[in-house]
Amino acid sequence: MFKHLLLLVLGSLIGVAIQAQSFTPPDRGFVSWKPAPRWEDALLSGNGTMGTLMFGEPHDETIIVNHALSYLPQRVPLQPIDQASRLAEIRDLLARGKFVEAARIPVEQSMKEGYGEKHWIDPYVPVCDIKLSMTPGNVVDYIRMVDFETGEAKVQWRQDGQLYQRSLFVSRADSVMVMKITSSGKVNVRLSLRQHPVNWDQWDYINNAIKYTNVSAKDNYLTCSTAFNHHFKGIPYGFEATALVYNVGGTKKTEDSHIVVTDADEVLVLMAVAPDFKNKASLQSYLQKWLTTIKPDYATLLEGQKRSHGELFGRVKLSLGKDAKADLQSEAFVETARQGVTPPMIQKEFDAARYNIISSTGINPPNLQGIWSGTWTPPWSSGFTHDGNVEVAVSHLLSANTPELMAAYLHYHERMMPWYRDNARRLFGTRGIVVPAHSSSHGWNIHFDETWTLSLWTAGAGWTAGILYDYYLYTGNPDLLEKHIYPFMREAAWFYEDFLIKGDDGKYLFSPSYSPENNPANSPSQLVVNATMDVMVAKDLLRNCIDAGKIVGETSQQIHKWEQMLTLMPDYRINTDGELAEWLPRNFEENHSHRHVSQLYALFDRMAPEFVTDTVLRNAAHKTLKARMDQRRRNHGGEMVFGLAQQGMVAANLGDAALTGEIIDLMAGYYWAPSFATYHNAGNLFNMDLSGGFPAVIIRSLVYSEPGSISLLPALSPNWETGAIEGIALRGQIIVNRLEWSRNDVVVRFTSAIDQRVMVKLPKVCSRIVASPKAAASKVDCSKNYFFLRMKKGVPVTVTLTY
CATH class of the missing domain: 1.50.10.10 (Glycosyltransferase)
Incomplete structure (x- = not known):
């Protein structure tokens, strides 16, 4: 099967070469060779408020639209029980x-x-779907892709001698979804909004929660309004979505709840979603008026996206080299990763993980599924799980x-x-x-x-x-x-x-x-x-x-x-x-056959002082970590990958480079979808925990910091002989502008937001330390694996270490 997949990939790569004058594979992103067979494999875009899942079907497209606050109220919650009145009884039983x-x-x-x-918490569910139909025909040279730098999800194919393209992003700058449809010929498309499909056995559940969902098409607008049956303070009464459809050339008309565009040169769709917190009047007129204030020009809106999303994404860059495996189309990439990962593949996954978390962080932190849901019944309701999941999801935002x-x-x-x-x-x-x-x-x-x-x-x-x-x-x-x-x-x-x-x-x-x-x-x-x-x-x-x-x-x-x-x-x-x-x-x-490693909490983020100073405690923690890893190895990393990410953080903080590298490789090999979404278990269950934890472990392996103290390369993977990282942050208001390493040298440039003196710890004693400006590191003793650095506010300091 793997050989067959590679043949398909090679065929599609030929297609990419033919289309070089159109969509170019992104420098930081990925290309896929087939539409998503299920929502978990759809292309992701989001701005922290709205998220979209685009399947990439040429003729019968579905785009699932999500909002960060779209939790379906199952009931008006009962207050917590009076457990306090029975606490003495509970304690007595525990004592016995x-x-x-x-x-x-x-x-x-x-x-x-x-x-x-x-009772469970309210589940995270879709707001609505965009349905898009185009004239069927024989498809060749199909590709779909995501550009992590711009947040664009793109689909392209050839049909009957014409080139068709569809591009979508959710703008962080303008708070709208932007979609453009073009062709080398004419665009004929039928558009509508709909309630996300309900399975036959879900209707009692849906009818208990949703009062109504109304969709319509009038003039240039598609609308969808949903009202909930249950309400309590602080949540919406429902949601409203509006899509404004522009056409360049051709004609446009409404048919029932659809807008039909015929023989256009280009179609542009702007969409906004809003929760209804007042329940007094429809929000449609407000949303429609808002959308008309936005200039209907894809290129202009994309520039705003680059300045917002692109600036966030571009602050950090990991460089671990290049190879052909990292450039494989995503389906082949995922299969190849299971056979073994290379540093350039890890670099691409690092970018993907950061893209996923940036895209799903805004109103709320990422929930279990980030900001995306294609189901009415997400696992664990896809809320915020505070005994590890959300903590790992946000674990690299600061660093x-x-x-x-x-x-x-x-x-x-x-x-x-x-x-x-x-x-x-x-x-x-x-x-x-x-x-x-x-x-x-x-x-x-x-x-x-x-x-x-x-x-x-x-x-x-x-x-x-x-x-x-x-x-x-x-x-x-x-x-x-x-x-x-x-x-x-x-x-x-x-x-x-x-x-x-x-x-x-x-x-x-x-x-x-x-x-x-x-x-x-x-x-x-x-x-x-x-x-x-x-x-x-x-x-x-x-x-x-x-x-x-x-x-x-x-x-x-x-x-x-x-x-x-x-x-x-x-x-x-x-x-x-x-x-x-x-x-x-x-x-x-x-009980080491378990996915959590809670007894190592003191080593997850900042190392607790007693573990810094007490070698016996530190060694005991190390033995616990190794015992837990035995179970993980037997199952290609096992279930609940956030626990594996926490083990990676602990390994890095303990300075175990070999084990840290092994954990990074496990996370890189078994927990990725062809959409570069991440999984909860090895090979299944859409979940964003790893997207937070994967970059966190990598950054932690390269630099650990405390206010007044920096450890360089504390747990560098043995497989990464050369590499660099740019733009990471440290405790104490310091930015690592660039850290570059090779077998014999390390060059690092820092900039501090304040005047301060910092101890810099090295993984081993080096033969030469040179600082620029020279006065930043005076009286350096190369017989020790540390030195002190004086930083002036806003003045970059470069240090070169030679081993």
């Missing part, structure tokens, strides 16, 4: 080792309070020098804080906030299950706070810290002030506790006491609150309280195999 019985209590309470069944995109993550959590406060009060009887494991259109924890004990998970707010504090460490923005980030951090810490109790040894007891989605090998229940991750998150939060509190002027009493709390944290446990244990109690046995 009755873990299964303790886990049943929230489910039992949910039934008493009228839940009736397990890839796109800090403004991190605002989407911050603002989503800020909007949800009233719901999070209810979670803390209702579920645990505390002040502060609790971030649920799953959220979408609201932030209440409504998921009660005796196996997946998510209502008893407490680490979500602390984890979120750690990412937000990192936002400050990269940007150094004091207003951002004081007005937005620190208030969230403080409320997350208040929760622990009320929640934590002391055990018999005088140390804090985390009860109930939960290591996401895993249970000890000798216990059937995921509910435990003193999961390692819970302790790590609390310590990380308190340390960050102390540091941030001193910056923003927190009271000395509050800071002292947090300092005292840190002294009462229980010690980590190293098990009999020398591994860092996932649970602190000695009676719990490890």
